[in-house]
Amino acid sequence: MPIPPIRHWQAHLRASRPLRVLLLIGGLSVAVLLAATVQYIDSMRDREMEGAERELSTLNLSLAEQTASATQSVDLVLTTIIEQLKSDGIDTPEEYVRRMGGRDTYQMLRARITGLPQLDAVTMIAADGHLINFSRYYPIPPVNVSDRDYFAYLRDHDTTAPFISEPVQNRGNGSWTVYLARRISGRDGSFVGLVLGAIELSYFQRIYKALQPDGDGSISLWRRDGILLARHPVLPDIGRPLGQRQFLKVLERAKSGVYFSSGGLNDGARLVATRALADYPLVVNVTRRLDAVLDKWRIQAWTIGAASAVGIAALLLSLWALARQFSAYEAATRAMDAARRAVEGREQAEQALRQSQKMEAIGQLTGGVAHDFNNLLQAIGINLHVIDSRTEDERIAGPARLALQAVERGATLTQHLLAFSRRQQLRPVPVDVATLVERSSRLLGRTLGQSVRVETEVAPGLWPAMIDPTQLEMAVLNLALNARDAMPGGGTLWILAGNRTVASPEAGEPAAGDPAIAGRLPGAGPLPVQVEGLAGGDYVVLRVRDTGTGMAAEVAARAFEPFFTTKEVGRGTGLGLSMVHGLATQSGGGVELDSRPGLGTTVTLYLPRAEQAADVAAVPPAPPPARTKVTDTAAIGAGCAILLVDDEELVRSATAGYLAQAGFAVREAADAAAALSLLDHGFRPDVIVTDHMMPGMTGLEMARTLRARQDETPILMVTGYAEDLTSTAAVREVSLTVLSKPIEPSRLVRSIRDMASVEG
Ligand SMILES: Nc1ncnc2c1ncn2[C@@H]1O[C@H](COP(=O)(O)OP(=O)(O)OP(=O)(O)O)[C@@H](O)[C@H]1O
Ligand SMILES: [Mg+2]
Numbered sequence: 001m002p003i004p005p006i007r008h009w010q011a012h013l014r015a016s017r018p019l020r021v022l023l024l025i026g027g028l029s030v031a032v033l034l035a036a037t038v039q040y041i042d043s044m045r046d047r048e049m050e051g052a053e054r055e056l057s058t059l060n061l062s063l064a065e066q067t068a069s070a071t072q073s074v075d076l077v078l079t080t081i082i083e084q085l086k087s088d089g090i091d092t093p094e095e096y097v098r099r100m101g102g103r104d105t106y107q108m109l110r111a112r113i114t115g116l117p118q119l120d121a122v123t124m125i126a127a128d129g130h131l132i133n134f135s136r137y138y139p140i141p142p143v144n145v146s147d148r149d150y151f152a153y154l155r156d157h158d159t160t161a162p163f164i165s166e167p168v169q170n171r172g173n174g175s176w177t178v179y180l181a182r183r184i185s186g187r188d189g190s191f192v193g194l195v196l197g198a199i200e201l202s203y204f205q206r207i208y209k210a211l212q213p214d215g216d217g218s219i220s221l222w223r224r225d226g227i228l229l230a231r232h233p234v235l236p237d238i239g240r241p242l243g244q245r246q247f248l249k250v251l252e253r254a255k256s257g258v259y260f261s262s263g264g265l266n267d268g269a270r271l272v273a274t275r276a277l278a279d280y281p282l283v284v285n286v287t288r289r290l291d292a293v294l295d296k297w298r299i300q301a302w303t304i305g306a307a308s309a310v311g312i313a314a315l316l317l318s319l320w321a322l323a324r325q326f327s328a329y330e331a332a333t334r335a336m337d338a339a340r341r342a343v344e345g346r347e348q349a350e351q352a353l354r355q356s357q358k359m360e361a362i363g364q365l366t367g368g369v370a371h372d373f374n375n376l377l378q379a380i381g382i383n384l385h386v387i388d389s390r391t392e393d394e395r396i397a398g399p400a401r402l403a404l405q406a407v408e409r410g411a412t413l414t415q416h417l418l419a420f421s422r423r424q425q426l427r428p429v430p431v432d433v434a435t436l437v438e439r440s441s442r443l444l445g446r447t448l449g450q451s452v453r454v455e456t457e458v459a460p461g462l463w464p465a466m467i468d469p470t471q472l473e474m475a476v477l478n479l480a481l482n483a484r485d486a487m488p489g490g491g492t493l494w495i496l497a498g499n500r501t502v503a504s505p506e507a508g509e510p511a512a513g514d515p516a517i518a519g520r521l522p523g524a525g526p527l528p529v530q531v532e533g534l535a536g537g538d539y540v541v542l543r544v545r546d547t548g549t550g551m552a553a554e555v556a557a558r559a560f561e562p563f564f565t566t567k568e569v570g571r572g573t574g575l576g577l578s579m580v581h582g583l584a585t586q587s588g589g590g591v592e593l594d595s596r597p598g599l600g601t602t603v604t605l606y607l608p609r610a611e612q613a614a615d616v617a618a619v620p621p622a623p624p625p626a627r628t629k630v631t632d633t634a635a636i637g638a639g640c641a642i643l644l645v646d647d648e649e650l651v652r653s654a655t656a657g658y659l660a661q662a663g664f665a666v667r668e669a670a671d672a673a674a675a676l677s678l679l680d681h682g683f684r685p686d687v688i689v690t691d692h693m694m695p696g697m698t699g700l701e702m703a704r705t706l707r708a709r710q711d712e713t714p715i716l717m718v719t720g721y722a723e724d725l726t727s728t729a730a731v732r733e734v735s736l737t738v739l740s741k742p743i744e745p746s747r748l749v750r751s752i753r754d755m756a757s758v759e760g
Pocket of ligand 2: 478481482572575576577
């Protein structure tokens with residue numbers, strides 16, 4: 001497993017709070033474990049030390065007692081002798097010398113020392129320092145000890161306390177001896193002499209050796225002023241005053257104690273227990289080397305430390321593994337989220353594609369139907385006009401005019417169908433949407449009735465839109481009527497306009513919106529712009545919102561489809577929204593629907609921004625002038641020859657009939673080929689009136705052919721199908737005049753007349 005770089009983890013830590021908590025808990029656990037281990041090892045050391053101290057103190061005590069009793073036995077010999085001198089009435093130095101110098105005293109002294117291995121000899125010393133009697137030899141050698149420390153001290157001090165001398169080394173065998181001396185005083189306190197016990201220090205050495213604590217320990221005997229008397233293991237320092245020893249300081253405070261010493265006699269740090277004897281100026285020390293004391297503890301500490309280190313390592317390892325797992329889990333979650341979003345995005349895109357393909361297919365179907373239907377309406381309309389114009393009988397003319405009204409309504413329907421299939425002929429111009437909104441609201445205020453309040457709001461600095469104003473007004477009307485139908489109990493209708501820049505879809509940026517518009521959506525917040533097929537750029541947004549019933553999701557999904565309606569038969573055709581959709585998309589904009597049941601509906605039109613400012617006069621063209629009777633125009637066509645090209649028999653013959661009645665000389669052709677052949681045979685019409693969509697050659701293609709032959713005869717194209725003619729460049733190139741079906745016959749006549757007269 002490669003260890004991820006530190007920076008990678010830092011980024012993880014910053015991003016993930018649970019990971020931080022995890023690491024914190026882990027870090028704390030490690031710290032606690034570490035502290036507990038250290039604390040435990042430390043307390044173990046303390047316990048070990050306490051145990052060692054107790055052990056040393058106990059040993060020290062028993063050794064001190066042993067030493068004291070050994071010394072006391074010697075002392076007892078001395079005090080017994082002194083007691084006996086007293087009871088014998090020896091009170092002066094002379095008496096002492098005279099009465100104790102005999103062999104019987106020597107025998108007595110020898111008897112006294114038997115059974116006391118530590119007592120080497122007993123000596124009686126006169127006030128001038130020479131020996132009176134000596135348990136080792138008889139007769140006594142002439143020796144004087146007046147230069148010895150004990151002699152000087154006891155001669156000068158009237159004391160009943162024993163005196164312990166400095167150790168003296170036997171020059172023969174090198175063994176060390178110390179003297180316990182007592183003063184013999186007269187009744188008046190005068191100095192009579194001494195009794196002296198020679199204690200062999202090797203005696204203590206032997207005891208100490210036997211009792212030495214462990215291998216590393218030492219036991220030593222000191223005079224209270226710091227002179228070493230005996231020690232095991234043996235040292236060459238016996239008899240020396242070894243400076244101010246540390247135990248002396250301890251003894252200043254108490255009779256015994258334990259302390260650390262580092263150095264001095266000792267090889268390294270030692271634990272020392274010290275104890276002063278109660279009746280003699282002697283001190284016994286017991287020591288142990290510190291590292292030996294702590295040997296067992298050290299092993300235990302290492303064991304525990306190692307175990308704890310293994311524990312901490314395991315903890316850190318599992319923490320690390322956990323953190324890795326955790327961040328892997330988070331990464332997986334993120335990846336899954338991303339994948340889910342991608343799938344959702346794709347599904348949405350597919351859905352949108354299916355929807356637009358469906359709309360496209362319906363549009364083609366609708367366009368075809370509308371085209372044929374338009375032709376039929378054209379034929380019916382013209383014939384009705386003919387009937388109307390040929391009779392004065394109101395019983396015939398009346399129904400004919402009613403039938404004509406029906407034809408007009410049919411024409412509006414086909415307009416909607418064509419609009420939806422984007423085959424309507426549009427005349428986009430720069431439009432001031434503010435004016436249009438204002439005019440529509442006035443009109444709607446009257447149309448929608450009392451219960452619906454109409455409110456408008458237009459953002460200042462509204463751009464001009466490039467759109468067919470008549471169709472736009474129709475679209476607003478359709479939306480308003482839908483809103484009215486959705487608010488049977490009344491409500492408010494808003495018409496809002498604002499500017500909006502849409503980022504190109506690749507940029508994926510949210511659109512910069514006009515807050516006045518965005519804020520008025522039902523529900524919360526501005527919607528992201530996801531208008532199907534909307535290119536990036538500037539748009540004028542026109543929004544119609546109501547407080548009506550809203551739509552269920554299934555209804556909203558199909559609302560733009562032509563013929564989709566939830567209204568009862570006769571109340572709705574299902575073409576309103578499809579017209580709006582067709583207009584917006586054909587104009588290079590888009591439409592967006594936001595509707596929720598109970599929350600109302602908002603339809604938003606995106607209209608492309610116009611390059612030039614709106615021509616204020618660009619209002620919808622005035623309604624066509626009142627119909628004139630054909631009879632009134634009978635003379636209009638006189639002397640004017642027309643070539644009428646249309647593949648629809650019904651339309652062609654009805655139109656031909658009407659034009660003939662208007663005085664035109666009409667020749668008919670069923671298709672472009674027939675028309676061209678008539679022209680080839682020398683027919684020279686003043687105007688060619690032609691349909692666009694025809695089998696074989698279209699009207700536009702025929703016009704191109706003629707222009708190619710330098711034939712400049714004016715051509716009037718009458719079409720219900722604006723598909724190929726949306727490009728005005730093509731129309732201009734062959735200089736055509738275009739009229740949309742169905743056309744009122746009188747308008748057709750006037751147009752032909754105008755074209756012919758311009759020619760003429
Ligand atoms: N503002 C709205 N509130 C609620 N539902 C609506 C609204 N606008 C449209 N709809 C629903 O969408 C359907 C289709 O509307 P559309 O305008 O295309 O047809 P229509 O109104 O039914 O008929 P037409 O407009 O041709 O007379 C409506 O039948 C209605 O169910
Ligand atoms: Mg409608």
